[in-house]
Amino acid sequence: xxxxxxxxxxxxxxxxAEDKDRDMxxxxxxxxxxxxxxxxxxxxxxxxxxxxxxxxxNSASAENGGDSVEAMAPESTPTPTPEPTPTPEPEYFTIxxxxxxxxxxxxxxxxxxxxxxxxxxxxxYSYPFANTVQYFSDDELTLGNLECSFSDKKLQxxxxxxFYFLCPAEWIQIxxxxxxxxxxIANNHTMxxxxxxxxxxxxxxxxxxxxxxxxxxxxxxxxPSGIKMGIYTAGDGDSIGTGSTSIPSEEKAxxxxxxxxxQEVDYIICMFHWGSELKYRPTDAQVELAHACIDAGADLIxxxxxxxxxxxxxxxxxxxxxxxxxWSFGGSTKPTDPDTAIFQLKIRRDGDGSIHNDSYEIIxxxxxxxxxxxxxxxxxxxxxxxxxxxxxxxxxxxAMSKIMGTYEGDDMVRDYSDIYASYS
Numbered sequence: 001x002x003x004x005x006x007x008x009x010x011x012x013x014x015x016x017a018e019d020k021d022r023d024m025x026x027x028x029x030x031x032x033x034x035x036x037x038x039x040x041x042x043x044x045x046x047x048x049x050x051x052x053x054x055x056x057x058n059s060a061s062a063e064n065g066g067d068s069v070e071a072m073a074p075e076s077t078p079t080p081t082p083e084p085t086p087t088p089e090p091e092y093f094t095i096x097x098x099x100x101x102x103x104x105x106x107x108x109x110x111x112x113x114x115x116x117x118x119x120x121x122x123x124x125y126s127y128p129f130a131n132t133v134q135y136f137s138d139d140e141l142t143l144g145n146l147e148c149s150f151s152d153k154k155l156q157x158x159x160x161x162x163f164y165f166l167c168p169a170e171w172i173q174i175x176x177x178x179x180x181x182x183x184x185i186a187n188n189h190t191m192x193x194x195x196x197x198x199x200x201x202x203x204x205x206x207x208x209x210x211x212x213x214x215x216x217x218x219x220x221x222x223x224p225s226g227i228k229m230g231i232y233t234a235g236d237g238d239s240i241g242t243g244s245t246s247i248p249s250e251e252k253a254x255x256x257x258x259x260x261x262x263q264e265v266d267y268i269i270c271m272f273h274w275g276s277e278l279k280y281r282p283t284d285a286q287v288e289l290a291h292a293c294i295d296a297g298a299d300l301i302x303x304x305x306x307x308x309x310x311x312x313x314x315x316x317x318x319x320x321x322x323x324x325x326x327w328s329f330g331g332s333t334k335p336t337d338p339d340t341a342i343f344q345l346k347i348r349r350d351g352d353g354s355i356h357n358d359s360y361e362i363i364x365x366x367x368x369x370x371x372x373x374x375x376x377x378x379x380x381x382x383x384x385x386x387x388x389x390x391x392x393x394x395x396x397x398x399a400m401s402k403i404m405g406t407y408e409g410d411d412m413v414r415d416y417s418d419i420y421a422s423y424s
Contacts, residue, residue: 088351092358093140093225097302097343098386099309099324101183102147102331103128103174107164109333115380117330125171128328129178131369131387135342136179140223144327145273145304146175146183146212149193151200161192163331172204174328186215186235187273187304188246213271216249218256220265227267227347227355230260235273235305246305247274247285250292257296266355267347271302275310275323278336278412280402282310282322294318299357300345308337308412311405312360319345319357325402326367328384335382336412338374339399340365342388364389364399371395 104117111118121127129136136142148165149155150172157164175183183205190198205212211221213233220230234248253270260268270293275286282290282303290301294316301320303310307329310322325340342363348356365386366374373381375395389396401407 090351091225091349093223093227093347093349094138095300095345095347096136096139096142096179097321097324097345098142098144098180099327099340100145100147100304100307100329100331101175101180101327102165102189102329103171103384104148104165104167105330105333115333117384120383120385121174125173126177128174128384129386131385132342132365133177133179135344135363139179139344140225140227140347141229142179142181143269143271143302144180144183145187145271145324146185147187147189147331149189149197149201150204151193151197153196153200155193155197155200158192158194158197161189163192165189165331166193166197169200169204169207172208172210175210176208178328180210182211182213182221182231184213184233184235184271184273184302184304186213186217186233186271188235190215190235216252218259220260220263225349227349228265229267229269230256230263230265231269231271232256232260233271247283247289248272250289253289253293254296257293257298261297266349266353267300268298269300269302270298271304273305274303275305277305277307279306280308280310280407280409280411281405286322290320290322291315294320299347299355307335309339309341309399309402312343312362312403313405317357319360327386329367329382330384333380333382334377335367338366338368338377338381339395339402340367340386341399341403343403362400362403364396364403366395366399 105113105115109116113119126133148167150167150169152169155166185198185201185205193200202212211219213219213231216234218230218232220228222228232253234253235246253272257268257270272286272289274289275283286303290303290313293301299318301318301322302324303320303322304324306323307326308323309325312322313320321343324343325337326335327340329335342365344361344363346358346360348358350356365388367384367386368374368382369385369387370381370383371387371389389399398407
């Protein structure tokens with residue numbers, strides 16, 4: 001019994017062990033299958049990630065699940081965003097203004113005299129501007145007042161003219177040698193030699209291509225940089241030889257400005273021969289006319305006639321030079337006032353082509369290169385060669401104060417009634 005019982009128990013144990021073995025195999029199979037599945041998942045994901053890095057994001061699949069030709073095409077280069085057009089940089093140009101140019105000595109000195117303009121120049125037409133030409137050689141426009149005539153004829157003096165300021169026609173070369181670009185001949189010496197003198201003077205100017213303005217003339221010139229400038233020139237011919245106060249017509253000046261605006265010029269200049277001689281301050285009539293012209297659209301007012309510096313004024317958007325005094329002035333071997341100046345106005349052309357006044361520089365000068373003689377007012381100190389003063393000197397500060405309007409000196413007085421008696 002017991003033997004049989006033990007055999008049965010042994011058989012049950014054996015069955016239990018086999019069952020356990022089978023169960024373990026099943027568990028291992030499940031684990032292996034799970035690992036295989038996980039492996040397949042990882043491999044599929046890796047392939048998907050790789051595909052996403054190769055195929056463009058915007059590629060499309062075919063409806064049947066396959067890759068379309070469009071999806072497999074290389075990605076096109078995107079159109080670059082255009083850079084904004086840079087704003088053009090402003091351009092700057094210089095207008096230079098100088099005073100009266102009387103390029104010969106009066107009739108009371110012979111050309112052989114050591115103090116005569118001809119003797120000082122000695123045939124060198126660059127002589128008068130030798131100490132200042134560097135200021136004008138590279139500017140856009142140099143303006144001046146021409147107070148002499150040019151002719152090779154022995155012309156008769158006008159009954160109104162006290163002085164005989166007649167240059168040989170060849171002396172017209174002084175102007176281009178000095179860098180001058182435009183002169184006004186609308187002044188009280190225009191008709192010193194009547195119509196014949198005026199026509200010969202104009203012919204001399206034309207021979208060198210020098211632009212010039214006659215009385216109550218409005219004209220348009222174009223500068224080397226393409227700036228279209230309207231220039232109006234005017235003086236009162238009734239004051240010839242008298243030194244009296246003269247004021248151009250406001251009505252005609254404003255009409256000229258309106259005409260310039262209608263022709264769409266870039267910049268407007270009025271050149272006036274006006275005011276009183278040897279006065280350091282403008283008259284009320286000068287101020288009123290200048291302001292009216294600026295209000296109407298003028299950009300620069302250039303004044304002459306006083307034979308001394310008068311103040312400059314910045315009014316509205318314009319610049320007013322009431323008088324630039326003398327420059328190379330053969331009218332006297334000992335000018336009453338030796339001070340003069342170069343006024344250089346910087347104008348700006350913006351990207352839209354418009355022109356505006358920007359800034360300015362003043363170079364105080366003496367009418368002569370003999371600075372010591374001028375300082376001591378010695379006889380015949382004038383050698384007709386304007387020369388800059390040294391900054392910081394008394395003369396420099398004095399000339400600067402005259403053009404800046406802070407000069408406190410008294411006006412000068414000159415009596416022309418005994419002019420003939422003063423020369424032997």
